Amino acid sequence: MELVFLGTGAGMPSRRRNVTSIALNLLDETGGFWLFDCGEGTQQQILQSPIRLGRTDRIFITHLHGDHLYGLPGILTSRSYQGGEGTLTLYGPVGLRQFTETVLTLSQAKLSYELDIVEIVEEGIIAEDEMFRVEARRLNHRIESFGYRIVEKDKEGKLDAAKLKELGVPFGPLYGALKQGKSVTLEDGRVINSADVVGPAVPGRIVTVLGDTLKTDSAVELARNADVLVHEATFDRSKADMASRFHHSTTEDAAQTALQAGAQVLIMTHISSRYGEEETEMLQQEAREIFANAFVAEDFWSYRIPYRITME
Known part of the structure; x- marks a missing residue:
């Protein structure tokens, strides 16, 4: 299980950061990939990554702002040309179906696979199979925005x-x-x-991916004891007033959420274009003053999520 950051910027693309998209590489677990958000240009980012659209079978949209959504039509149509035959399930807020069906209809797009659209009306478990469970909760943004908690089910212990x-x-x-x-x-x-x-069962890993949000208790609950928390940190702590005005988080907000949740690792993304390469260390250091195991993601950076106990 590995997170691959395809886009780590906020609002609009910059030369250094594309807008938001994150892939969860599950080749070792399910043989495929999941995507979280599809900002404009995501399929171009995928071309420079190990992600394969033909083997992507779930896409989770956190909210309907363009920097998280405008790349979706291209992703859906390109999947048809890249061997995507199995069902693709798309999850997100109410309105996602209208957006998707309108774009596909007006462009007369023909998909070679079945597209299943699940609009989230109630918080709770939105997907579950024999290996994973996915929970969604509302966050606090200018429009409806969700966070997702992906729980890998425990693995049986090994026979000696x-x-x-x-x-x-x-x-x-x-x-x-x-x-x-x-x-x-x-x-x-x-x-x-x-x-x-028989050895002890191996606890499954927990990954939390949040949409845009002010600091909120819902984020803490979604990240409770997570192995990795992916949290937006659009601004540094000196711009808390601006973050509040636009319903975003600071590095300090993200770090406090990780600390309160008891997460193992914090990865910050959705970084404002005002911050260049030289400011990245400053953003990371601000978070580490509160939560030591904090990182700022870069485009194409990846993080492999280990088990907390050995599988041997």
Whole structure:
């Protein structure tokens, strides 16, 4: 599981930062990719990344401002030309269906795959399968904006093959029973307990990706104990009044949210174009004064999310 930052700027693209889009690389988990927001130019950014549109099967839009949305039509149509055949599910606020269907209809676009649009009406679990659960909550922005909490389900502990061999447990159905947490009885009458030969379950990872927002309790709840919190930090702390006026966050807001939530890592994005390369360290340092494990994302920067305990 890896986050790939395709666009890390705010408002409009600059020479250094494109507007917002983040990919979650799930090749090792599901064989595909998820996208979070699709600002203008996202498909051009994808061309310079390991992301493959044909294997992208979910797109989550945080809100309907253009710097998070205007790249979506190109993404949807290009997917048809890049081997995308399976269903693509699009999630986001009410209005996303009208925007998407209007653009596709007026441009007479023909998709080679099924497009499923899920508009979020109520907070809570919006998607769940055998591997992941996704929760959405409203944030505090000028228009309806959502944050997403992606929870990987716990993985079963590993069988200790060496110990099973030592105990004389024959390979086959008994291995499966032990893996399922059952006790088994061998031909000589010995009882083997699952807990003695199966390692502890591996806790799933938690990733939180927020849309634009003022500091809010909803963000803290979405990021509770997250392995990674991706939080907008449009302004430095000296511009708190400006952040409040435009319903955005500062580096200090992002850091306080990460601290209150008990997150492991904070990655800040949606950086105002007023900040050049030389100011990036200043923004990062402001956050680190509150939350030590904080980073400012750059376009094409990636972060691999480790398990908290070893999988071995």
